Amino acid sequence: MSVEEVKERIAKMNARQRREIQLFLIQLRSETPAWKKETARRNRELLAGKGISLTEARKRLGV
Secondary structure, eight states: OOHHHHHHHHHTSOHHHHHHHHHHHHHHHHTSHHHHHHHHHHHHHHHTTOOOOHHHHHHHHTO
16 A cells, blocks of 8 residues: 555545554554654753743744
């Protein structure tokens, strides 16, 4: 099955099924060494006081 075929099948799924796929893909990503390294780096930054406020995050995201 091609990536395009997978996308087409996902597009036909209901919201619950798409959410299950989304959670599955997030779980796969979170298991990679690169993702673990990146989250560890971000946690170190937060613990060192380099985080940003919720207000600043919203401002940067435009919400």
